[in-house]
Amino acid sequence: xxxxxxxxxxxxxxxxxxxxxxxxxxxxxxxxxxxxxxxxxxxxxxxxxxxxxxxxxxxxxxxxxxxxxxxxxxxxxxxxxxxxxxxxxxxxxxxxxxxxxxxxxxxxxxxxxxxxxxxxxxxxxxxxxxxxxxxxxxxxxxxxxxxxxxxxxxxxxxxxxxxxxxxxxxxxxxxxxxxxxxxxxxxxxxxxxxxxxxxxxxxxxxxxxxxxxxxxxxxxxxxxxxxxxxxxxxxxxxxxxxxxxxxxxxxxxxxxxxxxxxxxxxxxxxxxxxxxxxxxxxxxxxxxxxxxxxxxxxxxxxxxxxxxxxxxxxxxxxxxxxxxxxxxxxxxxxxxxxxxxxxxxxxxxxxxxxxxxxxxxxxxxxxxxxxxxxxxxxxxxxxxxxxxxxxxxxxxxxxxxxxxxxxxxxxxxxxxxxxxxxxxxxxxxxxxxxxxxxxxxxxxxxxxxxxxxxxx
Numbered sequence: 001x002x003x004x005x006x007x008x009x010x011x012x013x014x015x016x017x018x019x020x021x022x023x024x025x026x027x028x029x030x031x032x033x034x035x036x037x038x039x040x041x042x043x044x045x046x047x048x049x050x051x052x053x054x055x056x057x058x059x060x061x062x063x064x065x066x067x068x069x070x071x072x073x074x075x076x077x078x079x080x081x082x083x084x085x086x087x088x089x090x091x092x093x094x095x096x097x098x099x100x101x102x103x104x105x106x107x108x109x110x111x112x113x114x115x116x117x118x119x120x121x122x123x124x125x126x127x128x129x130x131x132x133x134x135x136x137x138x139x140x141x142x143x144x145x146x147x148x149x150x151x152x153x154x155x156x157x158x159x160x161x162x163x164x165x166x167x168x169x170x171x172x173x174x175x176x177x178x179x180x181x182x183x184x185x186x187x188x189x190x191x192x193x194x195x196x197x198x199x200x201x202x203x204x205x206x207x208x209x210x211x212x213x214x215x216x217x218x219x220x221x222x223x224x225x226x227x228x229x230x231x232x233x234x235x236x237x238x239x240x241x242x243x244x245x246x247x248x249x250x251x252x253x254x255x256x257x258x259x260x261x262x263x264x265x266x267x268x269x270x271x272x273x274x275x276x277x278x279x280x281x282x283x284x285x286x287x288x289x290x291x292x293x294x295x296x297x298x299x300x301x302x303x304x305x306x307x308x309x310x311x312x313x314x315x316x317x318x319x320x321x322x323x324x325x326x327x328x329x330x331x332x333x334x335x336x337x338x339x340x341x342x343x344x345x346x347x348x349x350x351x352x353x354x355x356x357x358x359x360x361x362x363x364x365x366x367x368x369x370x371x372x373x374x375x376x377x378x379x380x381x382x383x384x385x386x387x388x389x390x391x392x393x394x395x396x397x398x399x400x401x402x403x404x405x406x407x408x409x410x411x412x413x414x415x416x417x418x419x420x421x422x423x424x425x426x427x428x429x430x431x432x433x434x435x436x437x438x439x440x441x442x443x444x445x446x447x448x449x450x451x452x453x454x455x456x
Contacts, residue, residue, distance in 0.1 A: 050088035055141075056365055059090040062358040066093055067108070068119035068348075069101035077378045085365055091358050109134040114353035117363060119169060121348050122418040123157045124425060130160040135351040138164050138367075139360045145367035149385040157414055158349045166349035167367035170375065171384040173401040174229050174309040174344040174415065175236075176330040178295050181323075183304065191331045193338045195237060199268075202275055205304055211278035213269055214303035215286045216294025217437060224430030225417065226291050227437060229344065230270060230307060232416045234262035236342035237335050241411045248416045254424075254450035255443065263442045270437060278303030287437045299327055307333060309346065310382060310401040323396050330397050332404060343404055343412040347384070376402070384412075421454050428452035 158166035205212035279297025295306030369387025379394030393399040417425035
């Protein structure tokens, strides 16, 4: 387990006197904590403009523990979003990141040692902890920020049994195809705008003797998850949001003919040795190729397309020109027509384990457009918050992702495996897709996954 813990803000200053000086600089009237006493619009000792933070109140020496799966560089970037907030409110936000978050957050809650806040990467895990009585309802200030900044669909993922618990945080676009603009230009290929155009391009490249696609689904204990994203994208394109919603909630069984047809749409590429696995091997090599390496043959001209989320940008080697005219970029995985815009997304949600005022202040800040813009400016992530300016994105790909996330015409749906019961979404779906890539037929695999769905 790797843990990243960094402390910033006024709690790092030496001595209570220094704390008091900083709070005074923020114009705090209520030194006892709580929501009373605004920042007065003045700047803190470190130069932060506290006017934007006075709505969250001022607190003396309060600490809020935040737990997540975020580690290393991204954890440092997350911590940086609280620098001015901490200076102006007096709340020391202490973040801990763990690669075993999903297991550890349950252990901590059951042991009576839950964090104040947690960032849940799966709505299913959030719902489980709500039903077990650990996560508390979000306060009005959090819900107000979500109603202003997020769509009803995003809010629904943080809602359990009609009650709102967790605000959306960061988001990613999964309906992306990575390619090389320079290679496309050299070969005279154009970016497709419909599914038929995509398949025509695939056939055209294959006719030259080259393999158009490359992929990898190996990911340690989570091997198979990239293939589940393929299936989810195809279900959206096969039957739209209505079919997708019914499939995720099991109103439509996993082995329904419509889901079989969607899986075969993906299989037309992933299980075709004429189309994959460019620069790596045959179709079965996808199962043993790591997620991280799956798209890299594009840089060697041995593969032309790689379907993977916006966060794959971090996998390109240092120095790669990732731009609309560069060595690597991404285009939207098209729907059946140019007007249809099915969009598979992923994201995270912030839930609280107590209703302390300092906890609620941090949760409200993280639900705001101000926090979203601050995080996007730091770099490496996107958000579906309506207040985010795409110009703040740190790259062209992330800018494109934000524009897609904010597109009112998009039929956006959250990663299905993260919404399904864990026995399926993080179990039989992963293993079933690995078997499918390794040669098992579609119906057999879907029948097995259907049989694994819990009875209640």
